[in-house]
Structures are given as structure tokens and as C-alpha cells.
Amino acid sequence: MATTQQAEPNKEQLLALYERMLLIRRMEERLRAEAAAGSLPGAVHLYIGQEAVATGVCARLQPTDWITSTHRGHGHFLAKGGEPKAMMAEIWGKRTGICKGMGGSMHVADFSKGILGANGIVGAGFAIANGAALSAKLHKDPRISVAFFGDGASNQGVFMETLNVSSLWQLPLVLVCEHNRFSEFTPSNEVTSGEIADRARAFKMPTTVVDGNDVVAVWKAAGEAVERARSGGGPSFIEAQTYRIQGHLEAESLFLAGGKYRDQKEIDEWRKRDPIDRTAARLSAAGVGAKDLEAINARVLRTVEDAVKFAMESEPADTELAFDLMFSGQKA
Amino acid sequence: MATTQQAEPNKEQLLALYERMLLIRRMEERLRAEAAAGSLPGAVHLYIGQEAVATGVCARLQPTDWITSTHRGHGHFLAKGGEPKAMMAEIWGKRTGICKGMGGSMHVADFSKGILGANGIVGAGFAIANGAALSAKLHKDPRISVAFFGDGASNQGVFMETLNVSSLWQLPLVLVCEHNRFSEFTPSNEVTSGEIADRARAFKMPTTVVDGNDVVAVWKAAGEAVERARSGGGPSFIEAQTYRIQGHLEAESLFLAGGKYRDQKEIDEWRKRDPIDRTAARLSAAGVGAKDLEAINARVLRTVEDAVKFAMESEPADTELAFDLMFSGQKA
Amino acid sequence: MARKRYIQAINEALFEEMGRDPKVILFGEDVELAIMGDTRGLHEKFGHDRIRNTPICEASLTGMAVGAAAAGSRVVLHMMFSNFIYTGFDAIANQMAKLRLMTGGQATMPITIIAAYGGGGSNAAQHSDSGYPVLLNLGGVNVVTPATPADAKGLLKTAIRGNNPTFFMEAIGRGGEQGEVPDGDYTIPMGKASVIREGKDVTLIAIGSMVKPTLEAATKLAAAGIEAEVIDPRTLVPLDEAALIAGAKKTGRVVVVDEARDRCSVASHIAAVLVDKAFGALKAPIKRVTVPNVALPYAPNAELRMIPNAERIAAVATEVARA
Amino acid sequence: MARKRYIQAINEALFEEMGRDPKVILFGEDVELAIMGDTRGLHEKFGHDRIRNTPICEASLTGMAVGAAAAGSRVVLHMMFSNFIYTGFDAIANQMAKLRLMTGGQATMPITIIAAYGGGGSNAAQHSDSGYPVLLNLGGVNVVTPATPADAKGLLKTAIRGNNPTFFMEAIGRGGEQGEVPDGDYTIPMGKASVIREGKDVTLIAIGSMVKPTLEAATKLAAAGIEAEVIDPRTLVPLDEAALIAGAKKTGRVVVVDEARDRCSVASHIAAVLVDKAFGALKAPIKRVTVPNVALPYAPNAELRMIPNAERIAAVATEVARA
Numbered sequence A, B: 001m002a003t004t005q006q007a008e009p010n011k012e013q014l015l016a017l018y019e020r021m022l023l024i025r026r027m028e029e030r031l032r033a034e035a036a037a038g039s040l041p042g043a044v045h046l047y048i049g050q051e052a053v054a055t056g057v058c059a060r061l062q063p064t065d066w067i068t069s070t071h072r073g074h075g076h077f078l079a080k081g082g083e084p085k086a087m088m089a090e091i092w093g094k095r096t097g098i099c100k101g102m103g104g105s106m107h108v109a110d111f112s113k114g115i116l117g118a119n120g121i122v123g124a125g126f127a128i129a130n131g132a133a134l135s136a137k138l139h140k141d142p143r144i145s146v147a148f149f150g151d152g153a154s155n156q157g158v159f160m161e162t163l164n165v166s167s168l169w170q171l172p173l174v175l176v177c178e179h180n181r182f183s184e185f186t187p188s189n190e191v192t193s194g195e196i197a198d199r200a201r202a203f204k205m206p207t208t209v210v211d212g213n214d215v216v217a218v219w220k221a222a223g224e225a226v227e228r229a230r231s232g233g234g235p236s237f238i239e240a241q242t243y244r245i246q247g248h249l250e251a252e253s254l255f256l257a258g259g260k261y262r263d264q265k266e267i268d269e270w271r272k273r274d275p276i277d278r279t280a281a282r283l284s285a286a287g288v289g290a291k292d293l294e295a296i297n298a299r300v301l302r303t304v305e306d307a308v309k310f311a312m313e314s315e316p317a318d319t320e321l322a323f324d325l326m327f328s329g330q331k332a
Numbered sequence C, D: 001m002a003r004k005r006y007i008q009a010i011n012e013a014l015f016e017e018m019g020r021d022p023k024v025i026l027f028g029e030d031v032e033l034a035i036m037g038d039t040r041g042l043h044e045k046f047g048h049d050r051i052r053n054t055p056i057c058e059a060s061l062t063g064m065a066v067g068a069a070a071a072g073s074r075v076v077l078h079m080m081f082s083n084f085i086y087t088g089f090d091a092i093a094n095q096m097a098k099l100r101l102m103t104g105g106q107a108t109m110p111i112t113i114i115a116a117y118g119g120g121g122s123n124a125a126q127h128s129d130s131g132y133p134v135l136l137n138l139g140g141v142n143v144v145t146p147a148t149p150a151d152a153k154g155l156l157k158t159a160i161r162g163n164n165p166t167f168f169m170e171a172i173g174r175g176g177e178q179g180e181v182p183d184g185d186y187t188i189p190m191g192k193a194s195v196i197r198e199g200k201d202v203t204l205i206a207i208g209s210m211v212k213p214t215l216e217a218a219t220k221l222a223a224a225g226i227e228a229e230v231i232d233p234r235t236l237v238p239l240d241e242a243a244l245i246a247g248a249k250k251t252g253r254v255v256v257v258d259e260a261r262d263r264c265s266v267a268s269h270i271a272a273v274l275v276d277k278a279f280g281a282l283k284a285p286i287k288r289v290t291v292p293n294v295a296l297p298y299a300p301n302a303e304l305r306m307i308p309n310a311e312r313i314a315a316v317a318t319e320v321a322r323a
Ligand SMILES: Cc1ncc(C[n+]2csc(CCOP(=O)(O)OP(=O)(O)O)c2C)c(N)n1
Pocket: A070, A071, A072, A120, A121, A122, A123, A149, A150, A151, A152, A153, A154, A180, A182, A183, A184, A244, A248, C029, C056, C058, C080, C084, C087
């Protein structure tokens, strides 16, 4: 794990960032295909195009640090070290899933790795991450907490409440807004007044706006914010500007029934700023050969293959488990 | 009613402002005495020392404009033209009360005068006022809407949601923060990070911070904001800096059981900035004689006397009415 | 009469009521391109001053509905999933349900809140609650649970024309299903249950999404020689107690079917009403077929195991009929 | 044993549990100077890292409780009035009550939420709800309603030591009342009802604040020759169904007394459980004595008319005993 003071990721670190982003991408490309084939039980919200955000931020965290995620949470789960097999099994609704098939895509979580979970309630992660940060501060626990959330979630009042409480008490919290331009089928500017970053500035919170498709830029901004939180400097806000390449959810067109909310041209423009391609270019410039990149890709594809195979071959979820899980040591 | 462009209130207007503030003061001094005597059924939260805010703002409104108020709502009710008799009868829990005794001090409302009500839920007025403003805008209705709220309420997320929605849609809304330094027994700075006004500025909302104990300053700031809202210029934010002279609620000491959260010295300091005394001084300077001021005081005291007499002599509330009131045209 | 889908019937009601009364406005998250389908086409037809997408801020949306209604609008607020009612619960429980009483009757709130409820789609626990029992306990809000396209259209019109806050609960599993819908303008009264099937052996009271599996169960029961009466309350507040009591007295044997979680469910309340007011006629225990006291799991097998289906309903009904 | 006030017993439990376990933290609005009395003195004793005043932001407080618990704290969150539970309802209903299931059991949430409920003080509709029925329907949270100082202390200790979200509902009208409290450390188990009075003619099941008027009613009934059994469930989730069923079978005549609004109340649910599981023993209708389906008015006469009292309880019990 890099010390957060470091200015630039070194080649090994950049390779690690690249491989993690590629893993997220390939996992989701597979999920996209499986969703299209109708082999997934529930809906999936894909992170394709936004991989640099989760990857750049989580690379600066300790395994014991906490993150809260969103309904679009596969990337955060994998970036924080979540198990590909356990994630796929969860999405397939199997008992070997990380949540035993009880949560699915919108709830992948691994508390043992500080992943407090994807969440189906937009804005829910703010207070959960803030509460974890409060607990750490009160108990002199060195861990810090990161909340990933969307531009749409920034319109939930709990966002302001979290800005107030965390800056008031100088909690070890990093707020990462993934501004991907949309909230479901609504362009962000149609529902968001002013600059989201200004909302954090109003609390005198250290604030950075970065290119969310540049993993190095994210890595740097996150490094400073994490260091600040870890050293008692209080919360920070990062807005990562990116773009949602996929629909809000797969099979979006069924919901749109011919309706349109963006142009293909815009999507194509953003494809040119693909965070993974840009990192590949950086690596080539740094002397990493095409063969090495191909090897990484092959390794990643094997991981995906194994994860899907594991998910498909696993036993279905336990239909009676819910009664034991609602409470700790108490039957529902 | 003054046209809002006017720079300074003329003498008649200043006299009217003075009399309205004095009415609020004398009404509440009486309520303070009655509460101490144990003759009121429920708790009362007094506005003593803050009269200039409601009075200065409401003087710039049309009778048909809407206001939403707080648990500390007597001043807003009276400033917007609410009936003293109907208010006292309500606080005494009588059927002649403005809410037929069903609401009490924390719920005084007169929809016929645009008073959408005092409210026992801190922060509730934001969305109600915002919704009224939305309705006006959508139906090309010239009315505007004003939300009065405290510094403590500014920490509720609905505040930010209201800033976002109202500035996004340029709604005819005026947000008036009555910063009286406390939230119950907690000094504002212990629970509020940064400047409340900056939260509004983050949405590029026109924002003014005024001396809330100077009725003319409030009158001027409100005039501009009301004019802006009326003319389609969208929402404004006003922070009126004032001070809560009384306890959070009467008989506060019973709750504090010896605890302290502020010094008597501080209270005495603020008493010197009493908005009513300052207006009296202004009037004297403008040539209004002591006799004239005494006459106003006498008139106001008669109004209070009549209102209390009316309240005391009125019939108790109807015990069966609630069944008819829960729904319109439907028994509960 | 024409066959229409449930969602389509709702969409028609919205078109007709917005066309009928310019005071009707509709807002919510993603209502313009209609993520839930029911508001499709309204934006093109009525424009931005009548229907618009809001930011994600449920706590404000419910409060704004109160303010807009107080200002003279007839509000239709779309909350998307019933779980998001919890997110906007404060203004529902503390304002909408109480403001009329607290103001001595001054506040009139013509507000219709649409929300989709129920499981079966592997949407997991935060998108599958049948969240209406909590609304019933609030006292001041009406709740309707149409089970068919015809009832959906008629009850939505009644809700929009009415002067009280009314939750229009959309059965998510029924959205695509077809049914006969009367032509032209019609409404369905509040507080009027419908007896969908006549029977002398056992009375099945089914709520909203549970009407369909209950009718399937009744068919199975008939094959086994048990004639089931099936009653759909249609509106939960106000509740047609008279019809339910009559139904209970007719057979003396009652099963209540509800997709809500069991504890403090509507099924519980109906059973309580009947043991109070139809006691003398009861010949057997009143049984509830509900979702157990768990949040719905994501995995299809684990989720479906929790939701009442024709088999479970028929089994319980047989037990009650034979008791 | 020593006589102590209800609020004092709660205060003692907080002192003892915070002293016992450094992981226990307490936060809420105005808990330092203790606007509700129950947290008085804790700040001086334990300091700002263990107990602190929060800004007014209920929607965050409930969510923060979840996060702090996930991070290893034992959280006590004070919500002041039960109506404010509605303000923080989203994280209660969508997170607290579901997170453990959704994460396959990974989330453990040692959270105790304190809230004062009930009327009688002319606090008006937004400060007088008995808001626990909505919590019962959520499935994943425990709810306790202590009626005496002794139960309050014992149940609060159990809640704080437990590993599940537990709502500790404080009967606002009981705060100043005295009762015998055992000396030293003791806890009261979840899911264990207490039979407060033995009787053969009618069984009165009373919840929280209603235990006192129910006991007064029992005395009146005795004078009229009716021996009432009085049972206090003490914890609503988990609910001691066995004790309630036994109580129902003992007399065959049941009245349930609850300060919550009637529709989908706990009284409704208990009646439903009994008509299902004690049907054979029932000799009369099960009656509910509850707050009608209205918000509580402010005026004392209008408010008290809505809240069950000894007279009303005795009258209904007599009717059931004689039926
Ligand atoms: C409380 C709540 N309201 C509404 C929704 C429905 N919903 C799911 S995702 C979404 C848009 C979120 O936008 P954003 O926060 O920008 O995240 P993105 O989808 O762009 O990653 C909405 C409205 C929800 N899940 N929860």
C-alpha cells in the first residue's frame, strides 16, 4: 500500500491500478452479457466507464478502512478487495454469495474488508459512513471512512447533514461524489442547482474536483484526503467528473419505450476518454509492452471465468435462512 | 402596504411596525405570566426579543402571500395579521381558538391569511413553503411564500433540499433564518458548522445577513427579497441575527434542573439591543412624542386584555370534533 | 369494455384527470420518461408546468405536496417504490396525516401519492416492501390497493378528485396483467369492498396483489369441493368493515391474505375487527396468510418462499374450512 | 429494593451500562443537559467522547447509528419524542431493519433507540403519538415498552447489552412515577411477558403506558365482583405469544389495551394472534381499548377523551366478562 504522501504512483502501482480497473470492467462486461441473456435474477446497474474512481480511491485505503457504496456498487466492492467469486455468486443468487444470496447486486458487502455495502437507497451511504467515522474518532481508532455517492444522491438532504456533522466534529471521512452526469433518465443539470462542490465548500471542507476518468488524478486527490482524515485533519470532499456509459440499469430500453435522454454522440465522445485505455497509454509510455498488458487481460479474464463458473455451479440460496438472519441470536 | 421598492419606511409605516412588535411582545409577556401561573394547558415557546424579524418581513407581504412558521410561532402569526383573540383562545384550548383548540401554541394557523401554521416539527416549514411556491409558479399565481425557521432547523437536510429545488426552479420563495444563537439548550456554534448563509450562497441564491433586532434593516432586506420573488427573480435567503431572550420554553429551569448553557450577562447585553426600544428611539428622533407611544402601548394592552378575556370566557374545545376533522367529508 | 393492462389503466386515469382539471399537477423522480411506465406520455401532453422530474429528495417531496395542496393545487406525487415512502415519511406522518386536525379543519389536502409495492422480482429488501400497514396506523391518510386494471383506473380517479391525502398502492407484480376496463369516465367509491367470488364454505379476504393468487386458490378449493367466498376490500382506509363482517358471518370461517409482513399487518387488523364484530358467527380460527416477519431475500427461491401463493392460500383455507 | 422514579431508573441503567462497557456511546439532540431528564449527568461523568449533543438531523442520526454500530460501537441514540422517529424513519426501515438480512448476517447492530411516547400533556399531535406499531411491521427491530421503573431499568440494560436494534419506548406519562427497583445489577429478558395480577373472569393485556390505568380498572372490576387477570407483554418484538395465549385460554375473555391508534395497532395484532391460536378457548369477542383513529388534540378535555382510562377499560372489560 502506497504511503499517501507519495506524489505519483510508481509503475507497479500503476499496473495494479490498471489491473483492478480492468477486472471491474471485464466483470461487468460479463454481467452485461448475462443480463442481456436473461440469466440474472435481478437488475444490475453497471459502473462501466467510472472504474478509475473506485480504483483510485480504494488504492489509498487500508484493508480495515470502511467504504459505503451505492446501487452501482460492483466497482467499489472489487476495488476495496472484494472477492470476484463471492460477488458473482451473490448476483446469481447463490448461497455461496458474499451475502448468501440475500442481497444481490444492490447489496454486495464484505464487512471483513470494510465494505459496508452497496445500497439500494440513494443517499443511505452518507450517514452510515459518517457514523463509522464518528465511532472511529470517539474510540481513537485509526480507521477512516469513505462514502461513494452519485451526483443525484447529492440532492438528498442527508448529504448536507453529513457535511455539517463531519466538519463540525472533524471526523475521519472522505466524501467521493461520482458525477456521472445522470440520475436515472434525468440529466444531472435538470435536477441539480449550482456546483455540488460548492455545497461542501460552504462548510469550509477541503474540496477537490478531479477528472474521474484519470485514475492517477483520482489517486492523488484521494491520497491527500485520506492522509488528512488519518492524521486528524477532518473530512474532505472530492468530486470525480465522469460519465455513465451504460444505461441506468441494463435493459434500460425496455423502460424507456422509445424515450431518449441523451445522444449516442455524447456517449461516443466519452468513450474516447475511457479510463482504462488512458491508463494503458500511460503504461506503454512508461515502457510497459503490449504483451504485458495482454497478460494482465488474460489473467483478468480467467478470474472472471472462474467467478462465473463458481456462481453458476453453486447451490441456490437457502430458503429458510432469512428467519435466522433478521436478528442476531433470535428467530424472526 | 408599502411598495417594496421604497428605500425606508415612512413614519406611518414605522409606527405600524412598532405597534405590531409591541403587540407581539405584550401578548407574549402575558403568556409568560399565565404559563408561570400554570394556567396554560401546554408548553409555550416565546419569541420575546425576536419581534423585529416577523414584523419586518410580514410588513412587505400581501395578505394572500403564504408563510410557514415554527414551534416559536406566535410572532409570525400576529405579524401576518392573525387574530389575537383567536390565538389566545387556541392557546387556552378553547373551541373559539383559531384551530378550535385542536392545535394549541405550536400549531396556530390561519389559512385565510396565508398563515400555513406554526409547526412542532423542526424544519417542516421548508418543504411546505416550497410546495406552496411551486404551486404558485406552476399556476401563474402572483403569490409568494416565506419560510421562517431557526438556526437549529438549518441543520435539517430538508433545508438543503429546499435550497436546491427552489433555486433550480426559481420559485417565489423567501427563506428567513432567525439565528437566535440557540437550539433548545445547545448553543448554535456547538451544532452548526460554518456560516448558515454560505449554505444558501452555494446555490448562488441572493443572500443577505441583517441585524435581526433592527426592524428597518429587516424591512429593507425583506422588501428586496419579496420584490425579487414577486417579479420572477426566484428565491432569496435572509439571515436575521437575533437572540432568544426567554428560555427555549417557559419553565425551562424545571428541565434544566440546575444545568446552565448561557450567562445572564449575555442575556443582559442583548436586552440592550431590544428591537422595540430601538424603534421607539427612532420614532422619538422622528418627532413622535412619548404620549403617542404611550397611547399605542395602552391600545395594545387593551387588545391583549380583550384577547385573554375572550379566551378565558370561551367554551372548552369540542371533545368529539377530532372525528370530523381528520378527513374532509369522511369520518375518522 | 376493453382489455387493458394495469399500468395502462393507471396511465389513462392520469391522462383523463389531468385533462379534466388544470389544477392537477404531478411530480416525482423520473416521471417524465416514466421509469415506472405509469406516467408515460404525460409530459409531452401537459408540459413542464403540469408534470416534472424532481431531484432525489423524498423528505421534501412529501412536504412539498402538503404545501402545494394548501396553495390550491391537486397534487399527484409519484414515490416510485413503496420503500421510498419511508424516506419521505416525516411529512407524511407528522404533516399530511395530522395537519387537518391540528389546524381545526383549515387544511384541505387533495394529494394522491403513487407507490409500487410487493416482491417477486428479485429486487431485494429495499425495493419490495408492501409498505402500507405503517400508513394505516397514521390515522389521517387514505390507502387504496387496487387489484385489477378496472379498479386501478376507477380508484385513481376517485383519489385525484378527492380532498384527502390518498396513497394509491400499485401492485408491482400486476403491472403487466390485463383485465376488462369500462369505457368512458367512471370512478370507484372509497370504502366499498367487492365480493369477487361467491362461496359458502370459507371466506377469503385478499388485499391488492394477493387477490390473484387467492382466486387461483379458490379454483383449486372448488376442485376439492370447497366453495370459497373471495372479498377484496379495495380500499384499506376507509375500510368496508360491514362487507368484511358480512363475509365472515356468511361462512363463519375466515382467511386473510396480505403481502405485507405479518406483524401489525392489515391482515392482523382485519382479523382483529372480525373477532370483535363477528365473533358469534366464527366457527374456526381466523388465519392470516402473509409474508413472514422478514425482509424479502434477493434470491428467487428464497424470495418466492416468503410470498403467499395459491398453494399456501389453498392449504390454509382447506385447514380452516375443515376445522 | 428501593423506590425510584421511572426516569431515574432509566438514568441509572445508562450510568451503569456506560460504566460497564467503554464501547457504549450515546448521542442525540440535547442529551447533555438532558431535555428529557433521562440522560442527566452522563456528560459530566463520561465526557464528550462518550455522549454528545447532535445537530437537529434525525435522518442522519438513525443512519449514523447503523454506521457506528457496524464500526464496533454499542450505540444508544436518543430520539426525544416518538414522533421524531418518523423524521429518521428511512434508515430505520430501510437500513436498520434490513441490513443484517441483506448482508447475509454480516451486519450486527447493537443499537438502542430511546424515544418518549404517548399523550396526556397537551403536547398536541406532533408530540404525542404512541409510534411503535409502525416499528413492529418492519420486521427487523426489537421494541420494548416498560411500564414500571424496575422493568425500565432491566429492559434498558438488556437492550444495550444485546446485539440487535432495539427501540426502548419511554412512557412519557410515567416518567415521574415511582416504583420498587431491585438493588444492584439485573436485566430483564426479551420476549418474557409478566402476569401482574391473577384473575379468572377476564384477561386484560395492557401495553406500556396502559398498564397503570388497566390495574386501576382491575381494582374497580374486583369491587364489582369481576376478577381480572392483567398481563403486560413488556416486549412487543419479540412478543411472548405463549404467555398471551395462556392468558387468553385461562379466562376465554380478552381485552387488549394500547395507547397507539387503533388501526394496525399492537392491540390489533395481539387480537389476531389470539383468534388464530386460542380460538377454541374464546368465550367472547376480543375487544380493543385504544386511541381512536385520530391524531391527539391539544385541548386537555379533547385529548383525554381519546386516551384509554380506567373507566373506559373497566366498562369494556365488564362487557366482555358478562358477554
Ligand atoms: C431513496 C431513493 N430514491 C429513489 C431511488 C431510485 N433511484 C435509484 S438510482 C437513482 C438515481 C441515482 O443517481 P446518482 O446518485 O447520480 O447515481 P448513479 O445512478 O448516477 O450512479 C434513483 C432515483 C432509490 N433507489 N432510493
